[in-house]
Amino acid sequence: MNRRGSRVSALTLMIAVLAPFSAFAGDDVVETGRLLAILLDAGRGAVAANQPLINDASKGDKGFTPDVFEQQLKEKFKGRTGVDLGNLKGGGVPELAQKLLPELVGAAKQTVANNQATINKPGVAYKGFTPAHFGTQAAAAFSGKTGIYMKQTTTDGLLRNANNKADEFESGMMKKLGDAGYPRQGDKVMSEAVGGAVRVMLPLFYGKGCLGCHGEPKGETDVSGYKKEGAKEGDLGGAVSVKLPAK
Numbered sequence: 001m002n003r004r005g006s007r008v009s010a011l012t013l014m015i016a017v018l019a020p021f022s023a024f025a026g027d028d029v030v031e032t033g034r035l036l037a038i039l040l041d042a043g044r045g046a047v048a049a050n051q052p053l054i055n056d057a058s059k060g061d062k063g064f065t066p067d068v069f070e071q072q073l074k075e076k077f078k079g080r081t082g083v084d085l086g087n088l089k090g091g092g093v094p095e096l097a098q099k100l101l102p103e104l105v106g107a108a109k110q111t112v113a114n115n116q117a118t119i120n121k122p123g124v125a126y127k128g129f130t131p132a133h134f135g136t137q138a139a140a141a142f143s144g145k146t147g148i149y150m151k152q153t154t155t156d157g158l159l160r161n162a163n164n165k166a167d168e169f170e171s172g173m174m175k176k177l178g179d180a181g182y183p184r185q186g187d188k189v190m191s192e193a194v195g196g197a198v199r200v201m202l203p204l205f206y207g208k209g210c211l212g213c214h215g216e217p218k219g220e221t222d223v224s225g226y227k228k229e230g231a232k233e234g235d236l237g238g239a240v241s242v243k244l245p246a247k
């Protein structure tokens, strides 16, 4: 090996040895992506928790206002991350997340505001406002405001809304997220630096509450008018995908 070669490899070795111990900037970007993805999913959860109320045909005004939603969103998010959206400067929340989380809260509240007429319509049970509709709309509103790519997606075989179609990277990642060995609990994300961006994916696994629409019998039409996919509890339902500039 010539001298330059050995110098390069010594440097490479040093980086390889040090990298796992150094808190390089990428960690903050990944954590920001993780928190954003969990926040979108917490919003899905808040809508899911109110689905019986939203679908109550006997009621007009449901009282599910943007402020009521925000309160529940904050609670769910804190329960999953320990982060208090009312005090982002308190803990170890990355600066980028301190900037972007309030933007997503705003987009999520705006989505609930935009759907008030639908939610409060009397005499109709299923109104076409579900966690998935919330997630699609809130992610799009957030992306529109910030320029940050965010969407809920799934594998092609499960795809309902063509706007949620996975790109090649997301398809590849979901193969790994769907593996039986991947933890079903704990909000563990997968991330990778691709070009000048950091891509972060939070898996969404089907729980019992999802199966009324996505479960069995496969091919039967669900309440939302789509064909059920025949999924089972614990199967990968899709993912929240975020792409942030690597800085």
Ligand code: HEC
Pocket (backbone or CB within 6 Å): 130, 131, 132, 133, 136, 152, 153, 154, 158, 159, 160, 161, 162, 164, 204, 205, 206, 207, 209, 210, 211, 212, 213, 214, 222, 223, 224, 226, 237, 238, 239
């Ligand atoms: C009331 C029926 C219903 C329930 C319950 C439901 N979904 Fe869906 N899901 C839908 C509909 C409808 C869409 C398409 C929404 C749209 O048009 O944006 C969808 C879309 C999705 C998507 C986005 C990808 C795509 O196909 O467009 C994911 C991911 C998803 N659902 C996962 C879940 C998970 C996980 C649960 C349970 C936590 C769940 N869903 C519960 C009806 C449902």
